[in-house]
Amino acid sequence: MDDKEPIQIQVADRRFWAQDESILDRAEVPEKKFPSYVEELKARTELAERKLKEKLKRLEEDNETFRERLSRETQKKVEREKQKLLTGLLEVLDNLERALAAADDAAALKVGIRLNVDLFSAKLKSEGIETIEPVGQPFNPHEAEAVGTIPVDKPELDQCVVEVLQKGFRVGEQLIRPARVRVGQYKR
Structure with a gap:
C-alpha cells in the first residue's frame, strides 16, 4: 500500500461567494423573451387605474350635469310658487283701484288709497312683476283677453287695444294674468 500513490481529491467550491468575479462577469444573463410576472401585474394595474380615472371623470361630469339640472328645476319651482302667491295679491290691488x-x-x-295703490305697485315691481300696458298696441292674445270690441274711426286702431278693463301682469317672460281689454274695430 505504500507503493501506491496517494489519491488526489479535487474539490470544486461552487458556493456563490467563493466564485471568482471574473467568472461571474463572463456569465451570460438570459434574455427576457416574455414579461415577468411582476411586469405583467404592473401593466394590468396601470390599465385598471386608467380605466378607473376615465370612469371617475365621466361620473364627475354626470354629477355636474345633474346639479345644473336640479338647480334649474328648483328655480322653476320657486318661480311657480311665487306666481301662485302673487296672483292672490293682485286681487287686492284691483280692489284698491276700484x-x-x-x-x-x-x-x-x-x-290714502292712491298712496296704498302706489306702494303696493312698487312692492310688486320690486318682486319683478311687470304691468302689461297694451293700450294702443295691436291685440296680442298671449298677453290679453279680449272681452269686447269698440268701434273706432281710425284705420290704424283696427285690431288694437283701445281700453283696459283689468290690468295684466307678468314676471319676466311668464304671464301671471292676461289683461282684460276691449279691441278697436274699424268700420268704413
Missing part, C-alpha cells in the same frame, strides 16, 4: 275710482267725494280717502 275704491280709488269710486271715492270721488272724499279727497283724503282718495289720497
Whole structure:
C-alpha cells in the first residue's frame, strides 16, 4: 500500500461567494423573451387605474350635469310658487283701484288709497312683476283677453287695444294674468 500513490481529491467550491468575479462577469444573463410576472401585474394595474380615472371623470361630469339640472328645476319651482302667491295679491290691488275710482267725494280717502295703490305697485315691481300696458298696441292674445270690441274711426286702431278693463301682469317672460281689454274695430 505504500507503493501506491496517494489519491488526489479535487474539490470544486461552487458556493456563490467563493466564485471568482471574473467568472461571474463572463456569465451570460438570459434574455427576457416574455414579461415577468411582476411586469405583467404592473401593466394590468396601470390599465385598471386608467380605466378607473376615465370612469371617475365621466361620473364627475354626470354629477355636474345633474346639479345644473336640479338647480334649474328648483328655480322653476320657486318661480311657480311665487306666481301662485302673487296672483292672490293682485286681487287686492284691483280692489284698491276700484275704491280709488269710486271715492270721488272724499279727497283724503282718495289720497290714502292712491298712496296704498302706489306702494303696493312698487312692492310688486320690486318682486319683478311687470304691468302689461297694451293700450294702443295691436291685440296680442298671449298677453290679453279680449272681452269686447269698440268701434273706432281710425284705420290704424283696427285690431288694437283701445281700453283696459283689468290690468295684466307678468314676471319676466311668464304671464301671471292676461289683461282684460276691449279691441278697436274699424268700420268704413
